[in-house]
Amino acid sequence: MNKIFEVPLYPYTRHADQDAATPAHHRVVVVGAGPVGLAAAIDLARQGVEVVVLDENDKVSFGSRAICFAKRTLEIADRLGLGTPLVDKGVQWNIGKVFFDERKVYDFNLLPEEGHKRPAFINLQQYYFEDYLVQRARAIQAEGAPLDLRGGNKVARVADHGDHVALTIDTVDGPYSITADYVIACDGAASPIRSMMGLDFVGRVFEDNFLIADVIMEADFPTERWFWFDPPFNRGQSALLHKQPDGVWRIDLQLGWDIDKEQEKKPEKVIPRLKAMLGDDVEFSLEWVSIYTFQCRRMEKFRHNRVIFAGDSAHQVSPFGARGANSGLQDTDNLAWKLKLVLEGRAPEALLDSYDAERIFGADENILNSSRSTDFITPKSEISRIFRNAVLDLSEHHAFARPLVNSGRLSMPCTYDGSPLNTPDALPGGPARTRPGSPCPDVALGNGFLLDSLGDRFTLLAINADAPDGLSEDGIAVTRLSLTDKDDATGALAARYLGDAPAAVYLIRPDQHVAARWPTYDAVAIRAALRRATGQEMQ
């Protein structure tokens, strides 16, 4: 058994708050030290916002869980300062193979676009992601960032008092109370905070069970994603084989609805299934086995005054497409800068409602995509199975059918079309992919990358255009980044940011999303766009 599961990373220690005569007050309390909670805490604390993280446990989560981290997540991790260890440890893959019945119907190459610092995806066990986040939290703590990580702290009560939140926390030493300006609930799909507040979580349950197994084997399977529809070793169902670091392979086997979960989890049931899949002569050992069912659902609102939900507590999707942890990271990316501005009194509280608008839009996109994948992988009616099989049969011989094969539409960052923070597009001929609301695509620039120069603050990106060094509006500073299309010999900067326009000025948010763009510098328009992007127009 892998030792990483046994080491307490943030063991319980008694805190002075537990002996305070009146409840101690904190700016932000994050509930849950999973990937989303830790990312939120790191993002806030490294920007000087005081944050306490509470988790009832003190270790990384057990088993591989989320294993596929998308480029946008890695870019966010870069901003938080841990992109490199993730990418160094992770497994990169580009080739996918699709099998139907006994034959391979086709393979594909993700063919990543050039000029990006980070790959399209890495495979990495969630426990490594969490481990690196904890290490990063420790590193910024050592530099003086106001982050306090408390293991063995279980939230027992939460009450929103309008201008603050009161929490009661159970520990081995008994309960204690604290208060906070804001609480971010990152406590997972079964969110106790959501239950305590009596909030709904409705959606669609998929009647299916999946066996997931982490298998350690010295096999010569290539570093590829293999997906089977209706294979001989799992008739009528699907299967997935994916490589993770340390010689660990992730196997997902669809089992159907009417099964005995406890029986199916037993090694004497699991091992014959895996032997049928891998072949009798492959030596392997089981590291982790789990059975899961899933739902596609979300909360009606993610912000409930001073309690804000992020990640699986707010929305849940099927695993197809790796849209769980990846979308949770986009939640915190969206929330952290807004919360910072509101707490510092530089933006109205209404700015937090744009978190709701933008991330509900993102959650709906993820739910739509993952529901469609699920409907393709596990057809729910006779006619949908007939069409699904027809697509697979045709895909073996005709390229046209391959885009219809849906074994998961891998997570892409959301473009916040229609966001109340966007200023209407004012760049004639500008590329659609960088319209207001879009996450900035990366570009290689000399020895560095564009995204490393963006983020944490508002940036005025001037390309072939004159603009002043910076400006300030209502206490919000904007820094200029001046480039010309000569800064990138490949033409990617022009292709991604100019399109048919000869020059452009972009206003870019602290989360690297485009707020507005124009053909030239226009101080009045930029100030108006900045007010809009900080929620001044939302009141």
Place this chain on the structure above:
Amino acid sequence: MPTDLILTPNMDRPDDIYADLLAAHEGLSKAESDALNARLILILMNQIGERRVLAQALAAARVPEGS
């Protein structure tokens, strides 16, 4: 000018085309026929390509007497 769904006669030699369709199904089981129909629909959808026209076709198929 975007294309609209054609609901007026557009097949050259309709009797021959119809006979071709039936001939393709000859000797097939119900399951094989269903699979062939599904493949045929997908191939024709790709030929049409435009979502708007396909939506008109789906609507016409759902309500055969017309709008």
